[in-house]
Each structure stands twice: as structure tokens, then as C-alpha cells.
Amino acid sequence: MGTVLLRDTARPQVRAAAQRIFSHLTAGSPVETALWAEGLTLVMGTRAELCSGSGAAADPALKPRLRKPDAPPFFIDLSAKQLRWRIEHPGAEALAKACLHHLPESPLVWDASAGLGRDALLLAARGAQVVMHERHPAVYLMLLDALLRVQEAQIYSFPLPRLIYGTVLECSGQTDQRPQVIYYDPMFPQRRKSALVKKEMQVFHQLVGKDEDVLETAAGLSRICTRRLVIKRPVDAAPLCTDKLQPAYQIDGGGCRFDCCLPARA
Numbered sequence: 001m002g003t004v005l006l007r008d009t010a011r012p013q014v015r016a017a018a019q020r021i022f023s024h025l026t027a028g029s030p031v032e033t034a035l036w037a038e039g040l041t042l043v044m045g046t047r048a049e050l051c052s053g054s055g056a057a058a059d060p061a062l063k064p065r066l067r068k069p070d071a072p073p074f075f076i077d078l079s080a081k082q083l084r085w086r087i088e089h090p091g092a093e094a095l096a097k098a099c100l101h102h103l104p105e106s107p108l109v110w111d112a113s114a115g116l117g118r119d120a121l122l123l124a125a126r127g128a129q130v131v132m133h134e135r136h137p138a139v140y141l142m143l144l145d146a147l148l149r150v151q152e153a154q155i156y157s158f159p160l161p162r163l164i165y166g167t168v169l170e171c172s173g174q175t176d177q178r179p180q181v182i183y184y185d186p187m188f189p190q191r192r193k194s195a196l197v198k199k200e201m202q203v204f205h206q207l208v209g210k211d212e213d214v215l216e217t218a219a220g221l222s223r224i225c226t227r228r229l230v231i232k233r234p235v236d237a238a239p240l241c242t243d244k245l246q247p248a249y250q251i252d253g254g255g256c257r258f259d260c261c262l263p264a265r266a
């Protein structure tokens with residue numbers, strides 16, 4: 001059982017979203033959840049962050065039960081220096097090329113795997129209208145909070161991506177709108193555990209784990225987009241393929257690869 005803790009200082013939108021997901025959640029009373037593993041606590045206050053340790057680590061007033069290693073709190077920062085630099089210095093960006101090349105201005109892009117929201121933000125900065133989907137409740141709440149923080153601070157002048165809780169496959173039935181592009185970047189097993197700097201990222205990996213449904217999801221997404229499905233893959237991994245899903249071309253992204261697939265005809 002993981003733990004969720006809502007503080008009085010959480011933003012109203014975060015509070016409302018958290019209470020929709022966790023129906024018995026009230027401010028100040030931690031709630032246990034089977035949605036993620038014991039040892040991780042999502043604390044929603046002035047910032048939404050994930051702490052390593054049960055409720056005890058997140059709130060010293062609570063009786064200690066389990067203390068995990070000393071990982072610093074993990075939070076999503078859409079104003080991070082490196083991300084802002086990438087946004088402000090458009091170059092030969094493989095992601096933008098894979099998703100936006102040869103499309104009319106301001107295409108509609110659905111990001112099927114929002115995660116930390118960085119790729120979606122980059123695509124929005126390059127002119128796409130982006131709707132991102134995230135199904136993990138803790139990631140969704142941290143990302144919602146991160147979006148609200150950059151919005152309040154008026155860090156970016158372009159329209160920010162919109163965030164939806166759930167999967168594209170669940171949500172697409174609720175609208176007739178179809179995106180030109182769907183971008184899909186699922187979780188793969190973590191390969192390197194050594195670097196200390198990545199310690200907080202290990203908490204994220206511990207939270208989300210590996211996505212087990214990548215092939216079915218990719219096949220479903222390829223039936224929804226109208227121009228292309230872009231799948232991010234590790235450089236040395238085979239493409240995700242079915243008889244109706246094959247990359248038409250690939251773009252080298254340095255440390256990763258973007259497989260660009262044409263829409264599947266139903």
C-alpha cells in the first residue's frame with residue numbers, strides 16, 4: 001500500500017482532482033492506496049511531490065512504519081533550466097521533426113504517455129496544439145500541479161499542453177476529434193541504476209514500473225491518428241510491430257529513436 005497526503009496548501013484544482021481519484025481523501029488525513037507500492041507517499045501541498053518512505057517520511061507527525069533509503073522528494077519541474085534552454089533554442093530537434101514535419105501549422109498532437117510532460121511542452125513550444133494523457137494517478141497529479149505552477153508564474157508565452165487523466169484509448173470514445181499525430185513514449189525497464197544524480201528518477205521508475213501493454217496500445221493508437229504515430233524507442237530496441245503496424249521511417253534522436261508509423265486502416 002502506498003500513501004496519499006493532501007495538505008491545506010494544495011492548489012484547488014489539484015485538491016479537486018485528487019478527491020475525484022481518491023474519494024475519501026480529506027486534507028491532513030493520509031490515505032493508503034493500492035495504486036502504487038508501499039514505501040512511496042504522494043504529498044500534495046504548495047508543491048505535489050513524491051517522497052520515499054511511507055506517511056512517516058512525508059509527515060514527521062505520523063508514526064514511523066517504514067523508512068526507505070534517503071531519496072530526495074521527486075517533483076515535476078517544467079521550468080527546469082535545461083528544459084527552458086531547449087525550448088528557447090530551437091535546433092535540429094529530432095522529436096519536433098518526427099512529430100511535426102510536413103504538417104500544416106498548429107497540428108493537433110495527442111501525447112499518449114505524458115509522464116514528466118517535457119516532450120509535450122517542447123511540441124507545444126514548436127507550435128503544436130497538444131493534449132497529453134497520463135494514466136498513473138500520482139504522475140497525473142504531480143504533472144497537473146507542475147503545469148499550474150508554470151502557468152501561474154507565466155514562464156511560457158505559448159499555449160501550454162492540456163492534461164487529461166486516463167489513456168487515449170479510453171478517452172477517444174468521448175470525442176469525435178482526431179489528432180493528426182499521436183506521440184507514444186512508454187516506460188521501458190530501467191537500465192542503469194548507478195548514477196547518484198538519477199536517484200530521484202529511480203523513485204519515478206519505482207512508482208510507474210514498466211508499461212506492459214505497449215504493443216496493444218501502439219496498435220490501438222495507430223487506428224486513431226490521421227497522419228502518423230510516433231513511437232519513442234531505445235536505440236537498440238526492435239520496433240513495435242504487428243501486421244498492421246510498421247515504422248514507415250525512423251529518426252535518430254541521439255540517445256533514442258523515433259519510429260514513425262502511418263495510420264492503420266481499420
Ligand SMILES: C[S@@+](CC[C@H](N)C(=O)[O-])C[C@H]1O[C@@H](n2cnc3c(N)ncnc32)[C@H](O)[C@@H]1O
Nearest residue numbers: 113114115116117118119134135136167185186
Ligand atoms: C517514459 S514516460 C513518458 C515521458 C514523457 N515523454 C516526457 O517527456 O516526460 C511514460 C509515462 O507514460 C505513462 N503511460 C504509459 N502508457 C500510457 C497509456 N497507455 N496511457 C496513459 N499514460 C500512459 C506512464 O504512466 C508514464 O508516466
